[in-house]
Amino acid sequence: MIFPKEPIKYDLYDQLIAAQEELWTIHNVHDPALIKDGDTYYVFSTDAMVGGELSGGIQVRKSKDLIEWQWVGHAFEHIPEEAFAWTGAKGLWAPDVTKYGDTYYLYYAASQFGKNQSFIGVATSKHIEGPWTDQGEVFKTEHGKDKPNAIDPNITFDQDGTPWMVYGSFFGGIYLSKIDPATGKLAEQNEGKLIARRHHSVEAAVEGPYILYHPELKKYYLFVSYDSLFNTYNIRVAKADHIEGPYLDFDGNVMTNIEIEPNETGMKVLGGYKFGQAEGWIGPGHNSVLKDGDQYFICHHARGERTKKHHALHIRRILWTEDGWPLVSPERYAGEIEQSIDPVAIAGTWECILFDKHENNQIRSSLFELLPDGKIASEENGYWKYVNYNLFELFISGTFGKQNIIVLPAWNWSSWKSTLVFTGKNENGYVIIAKKVNKRMKE
Incomplete structure (x- = not known):
């Protein structure tokens, strides 16, 4: 997979440039x-x-x-x-x-x-x-x-x-x-x-x-x-x-x-x-x-x-x-491109957010672990499977439901390293975004 290169880093809260328009990016x-x-x-x-x-x-x-x-x-x-x-x-x-x-x-x-x-x-x-x-x-x-x-x-x-x-x-x-x-x-x-x-x-x-x-x-x-x-x-x-x-x-x-x-x-x-x-x-x-x-x-x-x-x-x-x-995309653009995704790379822990259309305050992520065998930890009926290219099918019980997700190699701006992300839509038209984190959930 080709991940984006490290982008330029801007400090949103930089007070030194507050009155210097020429430094506004x-x-x-x-x-x-x-x-x-x-x-x-x-x-x-x-x-x-x-x-x-x-x-x-x-x-x-x-x-x-x-x-x-x-x-x-x-x-x-x-x-x-x-x-x-x-x-x-x-x-x-x-x-x-x-x-x-x-x-x-x-x-x-x-x-x-x-x-x-x-x-x-x-x-x-x-x-x-x-x-x-x-x-x-x-x-x-x-x-x-x-x-x-x-x-x-x-x-x-x-x-x-x-x-x-x-x-x-x-x-x-x-x-x-x-x-x-x-x-x-x-x-x-x-x-x-x-x-x-x-x-x-x-x-x-x-x-x-x-x-x-x-x-x-x-x-x-x-x-x-x-x-x-x-x-x-x-x-x-x-x-x-x-x-x-x-x-x-x-x-x-x-x-x-x-x-x-x-x-x-x-x-x-x-x-x-x-x-x-x-x-x-x-x-x-x-x-x-x-x-x-x-x-x-x-x-x-x-x-x-x-x-x-x-x-x-x-x-x-x-x-x-x-x-x-x-x-x-869940992440700001850093030069990423759509490409074929190896299903092996999907296994791991993901932070997922479902955009509930009735809740418009800030929504926090939930953790899910996608196991190598296509199952989801702590989800009796949960599963994920490869469809084609960068498209996968995912099922998580409850409001997340069954989703078709698109996976993309991207830049994690908060942890300042590359990672996989996905965005998708479930059967009810609710959108989900997620990014993979480089740690396993505790047992």
């Missing part, structure tokens, strides 16, 4: 949008930092390998005048970058926390690092009057190459509108079509939409984040045959259904977690997705468990199930 990243331009990857993200006063408008970073990141600067020196006049925002939120022809379009949002007096604008440039020229309003909403919230724009292209903007947040839900590529603005000046929402009992807590079209599967995938970005944030996904939906989760629930329990909708692919005694992560969410050749990556932020204030950039591999669902 994965630090202070919130609501990241990932794009590839030539041989370089870029992340554009919200104006956010731990302590201090915000400056500029939209943070920009770049990388050659999705592992080592370099600060580029800010897209804007100040909040665009039209956006500031409408919202009084102190910073810009949740950007997205796309390209029509030879021109880059940078979409941004301005608002204030807890209000939908919000503004989505767009700027253009001939170069991805700018300078950017503001082109003004794409769509705006008025607090107390409009249902949608004009934040969190994402531009996606349908199978015919037509651009659409998905946007929205708490308040009215998630909406979709067609874009005119000649202007980068709405083809029709209205709120668009509602494609996802949540019940008022959970404050309608759905935001950060991102739509991916998978050309081989011929499906559209809607990623959203549920709940509070400070502690219970988690990423859900649903899919559709058409870009306008309806978007259905694993159980066939429509993402606009508010007649059922609010956590029933959406297949939960990532939430707060903790492996063993190592520091875990809180509130992963607000993702983007990059198709890079035949590889797919999810980009999101997460909060360090130690303070819950420090938020960092995460890049992870997306692995696809045989029935067409995206799963997320």
